[in-house]
Amino acid sequence: MAFDFLVPVSDKVLAYSELLPPQALGKNIHKHTEKKGLPVFANATVAIFAVNESRNAFEKKPERLDVDEIRIQLYRLMTGNWNSTILDIGDIEEGDTVEDTYFVVKEVVAGLLEENIIPIIIGATQDITFPTYRAFDKIKDMVNLVSIDSRFDFGEDEELISSHSYMTRIITDKPNNLFNFSNIGYQSYFNAQEEIDLMERLFFDAYRLGDIAANISLAEPILRSSHIVSLDLRAIRASEMGLYKNFSPNGFTGREICAIARYAGISDKVSLFGIYEGENSMQAFQMIAQIIWYFIEGISFRITEFPSSKSEDFTKFTVPTDTEELIFYKSHVTERWWVEVPSILPEHTKTNSAALLPCTEEDYLDACNQIIPERWFKAYRKGFN
Numbered sequence: 001m002a003f004d005f006l007v008p009v010s011d012k013v014l015a016y017s018e019l020l021p022p023q024a025l026g027k028n029i030h031k032h033t034e035k036k037g038l039p040v041f042a043n044a045t046v047a048i049f050a051v052n053e054s055r056n057a058f059e060k061k062p063e064r065l066d067v068d069e070i071r072i073q074l075y076r077l078m079t080g081n082w083n084s085t086i087l088d089i090g091d092i093e094e095g096d097t098v099e100d101t102y103f104v105v106k107e108v109v110a111g112l113l114e115e116n117i118i119p120i121i122i123g124a125t126q127d128i129t130f131p132t133y134r135a136f137d138k139i140k141d142m143v144n145l146v147s148i149d150s151r152f153d154f155g156e157d158e159e160l161i162s163s164h165s166y167m168t169r170i171i172t173d174k175p176n177n178l179f180n181f182s183n184i185g186y187q188s189y190f191n192a193q194e195e196i197d198l199m200e201r202l203f204f205d206a207y208r209l210g211d212i213a214a215n216i217s218l219a220e221p222i223l224r225s226s227h228i229v230s231l232d233l234r235a236i237r238a239s240e241m242g243l244y245k246n247f248s249p250n251g252f253t254g255r256e257i258c259a260i261a262r263y264a265g266i267s268d269k270v271s272l273f274g275i276y277e278g279e280n281s282m283q284a285f286q287m288i289a290q291i292i293w294y295f296i297e298g299i300s301f302r303i304t305e306f307p308s309s310k311s312e313d314f315t316k317f318t319v320p321t322d323t324e325e326l327i328f329y330k331s332h333v334t335e336r337w338w339v340e341v342p343s344i345l346p347e348h349t350k351t352n353s354a355a356l357l358p359c360t361e362e363d364y365l366d367a368c369n370q371i372i373p374e375r376w377f378k379a380y381r382k383g384f385n
Contacts, residue, residue: 002107006049006090008034013071025086025293026075032090045084046118046296048074049108050091053101054124058164065124066280067091073289080293082300087117102131109135109272118299119272120292126153126276127166129230133178135272136227142179144269145170146226148260150187150209150235150251152195171202180382182222184260185209185235185252203378209235209250216256220263221358221375224336229264231257231291233277233284242283254287258294265298268305305331307338307356319367326376328364329356337361341379355379 009031017026029048030039041047050067071088092108095101109132112119121128129147136143147153147167155165170178182205188196199206205222212218223229237251238244252260264270273295278284307329309316317328327340338356363373
C-alpha cells in the first residue's frame with residue numbers, strides 16, 4: 001500500500017512540538033510517528049505531507065529542502081477558531097526512479113481524496129503537480145487546475161518533464177481529464193509569446209501579476225472553480241522569501257500570497273493544495289508555514305452554495321447585450337457572483353442545463369455596459385465544469 005512508503009515525522013520535530021503551548025498547531029496536529037504509526041484518517045479535514053523529490057528540477061537545488069524546519073515554523077503558529085482535524089502524515093522520499101516517486105504520490109493523494117481529505121503537499125519541485133493531477137483519474141471526470149506562478153511551464157519536448165515543463169505533460173498525457181487551466185500571476189518577460197498564444201488557443205485563463213496585485217479579489221472566482229491549486233513559490237518576490245539566486249525581485253508580497261491561499265481554502269471545490277519550489281532560508285520557512293495556515297483558515301469559512309432563482313438566498317439578474325442574454329446570480333450570504341454559461345458540452349455538467357461560472361460584480365457591471373466578460377466567452381467556447 002502506498003501509505004507504507006510514508007516516512008514518519010522526525011524525532012526532532014516531535015521533540016520540538018512537546019515544548020509548545022496547548023494552543024499551538026503542533027499540539028493539535030495528529031502526527032505520523034515511528035512509535036504510533038499513521039494517525040486515524042476518519043473525519044480528518046486535511047493531511048500535510050512533504051515530497052522530497054527534486055531530480056526533475058529545472059534549476060538544480062543547492063541543497064535538500066529542510067522540511068523539518070518548515071514543520072517547526074508551522075507547528076509554532078497558533079490555531080484559529082477552526083473545526084478542522086489536521087493530520088501530518090510524514091514524507092515521501094525519492095524512489096529508485098522519479099516515476100516511482102510519482103506513483104507513490106499519485107496513490108497517496110488518491111487514497112486521501114477517497115477519504116474526502118484535502119492533501120496539502122510541500123514539494124521540492126513543481127513537477128509533482130503532474131502525479132497529483134493523475135490522482136484524480138478515478139475520482140473526477142474533468143479537473144480544473146490553477147497554477148500560481150510567474151511562468152506557464154510549457155516545455156518544447158513533451159517526452160521530458162521538469163519543473164518548467166510539467167504542464168505540457170498534463171495537457172498531452174492520456175487520459176486527458178484537464179478541463180480548464182488558469183494561471184495567476186504570470187510575468188510576461190518569463191514567457192515566450194508562443195506560450196501566451198497557446199494559452200489563448202486552448203481558451204485557458206491567464207492573469208498578469210500586476211492585474212492581480214492591483215485587485216487581489218480577482219483571484220477569488222478563479223480559485224472558486226478549481227480542484228487543484230499548485231503554487232510555485234518563485235511567484236513570490238525574492239525579498240519576501242530571503243532568497244535571491246532562483247527568485248525574482250518582482251512577485252507577490254507575503255500579504256498577497258496569503259490572501260490568495262485563503263481564497264483557495266474558502267473554495268469548496270479545491271481538493272488539493274500544493275506548495276513547491278521552496279529553498280532554505282528562515283524567511284522562506286516562515287512564509288510556507290503562514291501560507292498553509294491561511295489555507296486552513298480559509299477551509300474553516302467554506303460555504304457550499306448553488307445559485308438558483310428558486311432560492312431566497314440569491315438574486316437573479318438578467319442582462320441583455322447585443323449578442324447574448326446573460327444571467328447573473330448574487331448570493332445574499334457571501335455576496336459572491338456567478339454567471340450562467342450555456343453548456344455546449346453537456347457531459348461536463350451531466351445535464352442539459354446551463355453551467356455556472358464564478359465571476360465578480362465587475363463582470364456584471366461590464367455586462368450592463370455591453371462588455372461580455374472574457375472568462376465567460378472562453379467558457380462558452382468550450383463548455384464549463
